[in-house]
Amino acid sequence: MKQPTNAPPTAPRPAVRSGGWLAVLLVAVILAVFARTLGAGFIWDDDAHLTANACIVGPEGLKEVWTTPAANYFPLVLTHLWVLHAIGGLVPWPYHLANILLHAMAALVLWRVLRELEVPWAWGAALAWAVHPVQVESVAWISEMKNTQSGLFYLLASACFVRWLRRDATPAFTRRYAGAVVFALLALLSKPSTVMLPVALLLCAWWIDPVLSWKRVRWLAPFFLLSAVVSGWTIWEQKFHSGALGPEWNVSLLGRLLIAGRAIWFYLGKLLWPADLAFIYPRWSGEASSAAGGLAWLGLVAAAAFLVSRRRQPAVRAGWFAGAYFVALLFPVLGFFDVYFFRYAYVSDHFQYLASIGPIVGGVVAVKILADALRPQPTWLVPALGAFGIAVLGTLSFRQTRIYADERTLWQCTVRQNPACWLGRLRLGMMAIDAGDSAEALAQLSAALQLRPNDPDVYVNLGNALLQANRVPEARQAFEQALRLKPDSAEAHCNLGNAYAQTNQVPAAIQCYEAALRLNPKFVVASMNLGSALFRSGRVAEAIPRYENAVRWRPNYAEAHGNLGSALLQVGRVHDAIGHYEAALRIKPAYPDAETNLGLAWLRAGRTEAALGHFRRAVAMAPNHLAARCQLGLTLAGLGQRAEAIEQLQAALQLQPDLPEARNVLAQLQGGQPAANPAAR
Numbered sequence: 001m002k003q004p005t006n007a008p009p010t011a012p013r014p015a016v017r018s019g020g021w022l023a024v025l026l027v028a029v030i031l032a033v034f035a036r037t038l039g040a041g042f043i044w045d046d047d048a049h050l051t052a053n054a055c056i057v058g059p060e061g062l063k064e065v066w067t068t069p070a071a072n073y074f075p076l077v078l079t080h081l082w083v084l085h086a087i088g089g090l091v092p093w094p095y096h097l098a099n100i101l102l103h104a105m106a107a108l109v110l111w112r113v114l115r116e117l118e119v120p121w122a123w124g125a126a127l128a129w130a131v132h133p134v135q136v137e138s139v140a141w142i143s144e145m146k147n148t149q150s151g152l153f154y155l156l157a158s159a160c161f162v163r164w165l166r167r168d169a170t171p172a173f174t175r176r177y178a179g180a181v182v183f184a185l186l187a188l189l190s191k192p193s194t195v196m197l198p199v200a201l202l203l204c205a206w207w208i209d210p211v212l213s214w215k216r217v218r219w220l221a222p223f224f225l226l227s228a229v230v231s232g233w234t235i236w237e238q239k240f241h242s243g244a245l246g247p248e249w250n251v252s253l254l255g256r257l258l259i260a261g262r263a264i265w266f267y268l269g270k271l272l273w274p275a276d277l278a279f280i281y282p283r284w285s286g287e288a289s290s291a292a293g294g295l296a297w298l299g300l301v302a303a304a305a306f307l308v309s310r311r312r313q314p315a316v317r318a319g320w321f322a323g324a325y326f327v328a329l330l331f332p333v334l335g336f337f338d339v340y341f342f343r344y345a346y347v348s349d350h351f352q353y354l355a356s357i358g359p360i361v362g363g364v365v366a367v368k369i370l371a372d373a374l375r376p377q378p379t380w381l382v383p384a385l386g387a388f389g390i391a392v393l394g395t396l397s398f399r400q401t402r403i404y405a406d407e408r409t410l411w412q413c414t415v416r417q418n419p420a421c422w423l424g425r426l427r428l429g430m431m432a433i434d435a436g437d438s439a440e441a442l443a444q445l446s447a448a449l450q451l452r453p454n455d456p457d458v459y460v461n462l463g464n465a466l467l468q469a470n471r472v473p474e475a476r477q478a479f480e481q482a483l484r485l486k487p488d489s490a491e492a493h494c495n496l497g498n499a500y501a502q503t504n505q506v507p508a509a510i511q512c513y514e515a516a517l518r519l520n521p522k523f524v525v526a527s528m529n530l531g532s533a534l535f536r537s538g539r540v541a542e543a544i545p546r547y548e549n550a551v552r553w554r555p556n557y558a559e560a561h562g563n564l565g566s567a568l569l570q571v572g573r574v575h576d577a578i579g580h581y582e583a584a585l586r587i588k589p590a591y592p593d594a595e596t597n598l599g600l601a602w603l604r605a606g607r608t609e610a611a612l613g614h615f616r617r618a619v620a621m622a623p624n625h626l627a628a629r630c631q632l633g634l635t636l637a638g639l640g641q642r643a644e645a646i647e648q649l650q651a652a653l654q655l656q657p658d659l660p661e662a663r664n665v666l667a668q669l670q671g672g673q674p675a676a677n678p679a680a681r
Contacts, residue, residue: 019123022123023108023111026104026107026108026111026123026126026127026130027104027107027108029127029130029131029390029394030100030103030104030107030127030130030131031100031104032394032398033131033394033397033398033401034100034103034136034139034140034397034398034401035100036398036401036402036405037096037099037100037139037140037401037404038093038096038097038100039093039405040092040096040140040401040404040405040406041092041405041406041407042090042092042142042407043141043142043404043406043407043410044141044143044407044410044427045143046141046142046143048143049078049081049142049143050081050085050090050095050142050143051090052554053078053081054070054522054553054554055070055078055082056078056081056082056085057085057090057554057555057556058552058553058554058555059552059553059555061082062079062082065078065079065082066079069237072237073191073192073230073233073234073237074146074150074189074190074191074192075189076149076186076189076190077145077146077149077150077190077191080098080145080149081095081145084098090556092142095142095145096140096142098145099138099139099140099142099144099145099148100139102145102148102149102151102152103130103135103138103139103148103151104130105152106130106148106151106152106155107126107127107129107130108126109152109155109156109158109159110125110126110129110130110155110357111123111125111126112159113155113158113159113162113204114126114361116159116162116163116166117162117204117207117208119361119364119365120364120365120368121364121365121367121368121386124364124386124390125360125361125364125365127390128360128363128364128389128390128393129356129357129360129361131390131393131394131397132271132274132356132360132393132397133274133277133393133396133397133400134270134271134274134277134349134352134353134356135349135353135356135397136277136349136397136400136401136404137277137279137348137349137350138349138350138353140401140404141350141404144350144353146190146191147191147350147353147354148353149190149191150187150188150190150191150193150194151187151194151353151354153183153184153186153187153190153194154183154184154187154194154197154200154354156179156183157179157180157181157182157183157184157187157197157201158180158197158200158201158204160176160177160179160180160183161176161177161180161201161204162204162208163176164176164177164180165204165205165208165209165216166208171215171216171218171219177219180201180223181222181223181226184197184223184226185226188226188227188230192230192231192233192234192332193332193333193351193354194354195227195230195231195234195332196227196328196329196331196332197223197227198220198223198224198227199328199329200325200328200329201220201223202217202220203321203324203325203328205217205220206321207317207321210317231332235337235338238337238338238339238340248342248343249338249342251335256334256335256336257297258292258294258296258297259284259334259335259346260334260335260336261294261296261297261299261300262284262292262296262346263330263333263334263335263346263347264296264300264326264327264330264334265296265299265300266347267326267330267347267351267352267355267356268326268359270349270352271352271356271359271360272359274393274396276417277349277400278413278414278417278418279403279410279411279413279414280344280345280348280414280418280421280423280424281345281347281348281418282345282418282420282421283342283344283345283346284346303323304323307319307320307323315365315366315369318362318365318366319362321358321362322358322359322361322362322363322365323358323362324358325355325357325358326355326356326358326359327355328355329352329354329355329357329358330351330352330355333351344421344423367386407427407431408428408431411424411427411428411431412424412428415428420451421451422448422451422452422455422458425444425445425447425448425451426444426445426448426452426457426458426461428440428444429441429442429443429444429445429448429461429462429465430461430464432444432465433461433464433465433468436468438465438468438469439469441461441464441465441468442462442465442466442469445458445461445462445465446462448461448462449462454485455485456481456482456483456485456486456489456492457482457491459478459479459481459482459485459492460478460479460482460489460491460492460495462478463475463476463477463478463479463482463492463495463496463499464495464498466478467495467498467499467502470502472499472502472503475495475499476496476499476500479492479495479496479499480496483496488519489519490516490517490519490520490523490526491516493512493513493515493516493519493526494512494513494516494523494525494526494529496512497509497510497511497512497513497516497526497529497530497533498529500512501529501532501533506533506536506537507537509529509533510530510533510534510537513526513529513530513533514530517530521549522553524549524550524553524554524557524560525550527546527547527549527550527553527560528546528547528550528557528559528560528563530543530546531543531544531546531547531550531563531564531567532563534546535563535566535567535570540567540570540571541571543567544564544567544568544571547560547563547564547567548564550563550564551564551580556587557587558583558584558585558587558588558591558594559584559588561580561581561583561584561587561594562580562581562584562591562593562594562597564577564580565577565578565579565580565581565584565594565597565598565601566597568580569597569600569601569604574601574604574605575605577597577601578598578601578602578605581594581597581598581601582598585598590621592618592621592622592625592628593618593625593627595614595615595617595618595621595628596614596615596618596625596627596628596631598614599611599612599613599614599615599618599628599631599635600631602614603635608635608638608639611631611635612632612635612636612639615628615631615632615635616632618632619632619648624655626652626655626656629648629649629651629652629655630648630649630652630659630661630662632648633645633646633647633648633649633651633652633662633665633666634649634661634662634665636648637649637665637668637669642669645665645669646666646669646670649662649665649666649669650666653666
């Protein structure tokens, strides 16, 4: 392994052959490994970042992304998502493709950086990093575009800075240095965990020239300044915007040190033996962390002592670089700062996306040193072993991508690997509620409650499952317990309103919905339910602005458009109602209620033939839709199409015999009398 000189070069080095075919091969392998994610859907918090984010799909936009806390702490990623949504809507595969391509480009740039640092087998090291199984979480999870995008800019900044060190004889502000600063800023705007970039650049400078001169080190000042500003903002955001406050984060300094020591070895272990990877790992208890953390720090001290004792050996500098790089890049997520994700686990694969570069590259260098020491050997042996290693890593990653196919698969796999994952039980329970399976929902949420007995979110969803099972008194108790644990829970207020509405206590339901909206004016479901409660109370004019609020904050919510259309039709705003029914059907073409109501609106507008078409479509998509059958029969009767009208009215009366108008018109038709014009009704 070529060692760095003690002084920076004074002249440009010979250009390294580009190896275009190697670049193509690297990208092709990455695409093959992660290709299955192109068929995956949205998971977990993709709704908060994308599918239900008002900055992406609602009335807010890039202005709010860049000027308000709505972007959390990654405005450049939200801008990217905004562009992708503007082009392709909410079809998942373009977002997955963008994530894969960002990861592939990051691997290409890493290759370039390693070549500049004269690391042996740079191409293989970059590919090993890219296809390692711990990277699957970052590439397969759309929300972790934060990682792939920030990683690309982070590595571009590193490439520019290293080239600046290599190519410029004396420190000066050049295009390469300016590029490094710009890319550093772009990385921080994509994800603030890249605040450790200045430390990584310092390590690169030390690798190039062990005798660090102040003249060169001081050029890192702008990078440290940017990182300091972003660090302060992120600490504030995590505490007061994301909500990383409370007993779960009340850990002593000693406790944090112990968690950090254990986390370092955990991440290293997953790199060396990537088995049993999980989306959510078990959250360590205090006692377990104390014992394991103490042993972890003893191990770290022993490793450092070993490196010091061998400091004169050529490979030791590579070991110091890899270890220091690994720990430095992990530092923001080692537990010293409060991160909201620590509510679920202290470790996660996506936390070591960039940090893993150190051990992986260090491992490749170690293999190179060992291969050199074991010479002579057949020339084909080392490349064959390298290809075998890449194939194993790629195969493991390809297998790992299967768990990200959809959210149900993800949480089922997570719960199998980590039965104590209360979040997985909670999410499976929520999906069972959406599927109408109240028995499964109650089983999952009861298990979540045993694991998490004082969590308001669990009580809220348990209440939803009980409400779905028509166990209303128990559901109310669950919602009330959630409010005792978290009085400012808008979801608990809203769902308690649902419990009142289910027992026709509409005034009490209205009060609960209003309380939810006071806490969260953007709460679309509360707006919808309040509008429906007001509508049921005959306060249609008051219901309209509530439905409008729901449509405003979630323009792609078909049911909100449908309900708003019905309220507008009720007050005589026929053409406005038609517009919202049509919007609902554009969003959700298989929506028989909207088809039926649009037909009624066209009847009110005097367009009987148009109405007839919508009634027919509603009946075609839902043959047992009572209102569609009845209105189709009545309209046909008014148009004189006696035979088909009789058929449709008879079908409607089979669904519900107590339909006076349908029965009267059917009697008229069967008696040979003409029916009234439908537009006159």
